[in-house]
Amino acid sequence: MHAKFDSVKTRIANIHEALQYVKANAEQMPKVDRWATLMRYICQRIVSGIATNPTLKHLEAPG
Template sequence: MIAAVGKSASHAGGTWLYLTPLHTMTQTVRVLVGDIRKALEYIRQLVLQSPKLNRWRALLRLVCTQITPSNLPRNTRDLLVALE
């Protein structure tokens, strides 16, 4: 696990790296880990329903639908039908 989250800034010919210790972002990290667990559980359930399902493709499709802006049209077909 990373020890800090960093941001770099350049000024007057020098580069500064600002680090924020992770302990200040504990809640954010917990939420992200929880989201990953939910996604993996979702994929596990799909695999149990259809052993021929391509797990990595299903995971990638799930991640893409979660990060795509909601105002874009989404593919509404069932994952099990779309993934062969």
């Protein structure tokens, strides 16, 4: 149970960080760009986590 609590706590902290990023920039952007900024931030975090994972190996193209 404690491990799950830590996982949930970490995820909430990540969401909070993303929302703070958008909030800091929201006054300068129209409403449409706020969602785009949030999604771009989230995607960059996901991709950076994948790109730095040393266990992933590139697949060679067949043929």
